[in-house]
Amino acid sequence: xxxxxxxxxxxxxxxxxxxxxxxxxxxxxxxxxxxxxxxxxxxxxxxxxxxxxxxxxxxxxxxxxxxxxxxxxxxxxxxxxxxxxxxxxxxxxxxxxxxxxxxxxxxxxxxxx
Amino acid sequence: xxxxxxxxxxxxxxxxxxxxxxxxxxxxxxxxxxxxxxxxxxxxxxxxxxxxxxxxxxxxxxxxxxxxxxxxxxxxxxxxxxxxxxxxxxxxxxxxxxxxxxxxxxxxxxxx
Numbered sequence: 001x002x003x004x005x006x007x008x009x010x011x012x013x014x015x016x017x018x019x020x021x022x023x024x025x026x027x028x029x030x031x032x033x034x035x036x037x038x039x040x041x042x043x044x045x046x047x048x049x050x051x052x053x054x055x056x057x058x059x060x061x062x063x064x065x066x067x068x069x070x071x072x073x074x075x076x077x078x079x080x081x082x083x084x085x086x087x088x089x090x091x092x093x094x095x096x097x098x099x100x101x102x103x104x105x106x107x108x109x110x111x112x113x
Numbered sequence: 114x115x116x117x118x119x120x121x122x123x124x125x126x127x128x129x130x131x132x133x134x135x136x137x138x139x140x141x142x143x144x145x146x147x148x149x150x151x152x153x154x155x156x157x158x159x160x161x162x163x164x165x166x167x168x169x170x171x172x173x174x175x176x177x178x179x180x181x182x183x184x185x186x187x188x189x190x191x192x193x194x195x196x197x198x199x200x201x202x203x204x205x206x207x208x209x210x211x212x213x214x215x216x217x218x219x220x221x222x223x224x225x
Contacts, residue, residue, distance in 0.1 A: 004156075031211075042215065042217050042218060043202070043215045043218075045212065045213075048212070056212075091156055091157070093156075093157075097211075100145050100147070100162065100164070100206050100211070101147075101159050101162065102157075102159065102213060103159075104156035104157040104158070105156050106155055106156045107155075107156050
């Protein structure tokens with residue numbers, strides 16, 4: 001199993017540009033989570049999906065952030081327009097409903113200049 | 114509400130020293146408890162878990178025992194190595210919503 005795959009690993013973009021982060025969960029996992037990690041705020045849950053349906057997006061900081069899961073094997077997190085304060089590492093994680101163990105991707109380090 | 118409190122870091126030890134990272138929790142019901150590890154530049158990996166009181170989770174020489182009476186899940190290792198240098202996160206899941214509640218993380222630095 002290749003694990004949770006995120007792309008890109010690093011993204012540097014200019015303020016105001018659109019950024020799209022991608023995630024492929026582990027096959028058979030029916031929950032998918034998007035987290036943001038910063039030094040100031042630690043790990044924050046942004047949104048999670050169950051069977052491709054968004055369940056809780058209360059952690060999404062602003063309307064500039066949106067997430068989709070069009071099928072069981074793919075999810076995107078989009079920021080439009082991006083701002084310097086969005087700079088962080090964004091993690092995707094997945095798990096099976098029958099198991100409490102989360103599997104994390106390697107993350108996308110986003111830098112907005 | 115549900116919460117996890119970890120000892121603040123960084124924790125700096127010499128190689129082969131004994132390690133304890135304290136973790137206490139507040140939760141409704143009967144949570145499951147976890148330790149995750151994050152190596153530099155990587156994502157979080159599940160290190161060990163315990164799903165009920167008095168369970169002991171263990172992996173890679175690390176151990177933690179679910180203590181309901183003290184609401185604790187302290188991480189221990191008898192002899193640390195330089196390769197154990199990482200950030201360690203304590204976390205819990207409550208059955209009501211199955212979401213992970215994270216501690217702030219403890220950075221561990223092992224010097225040769």
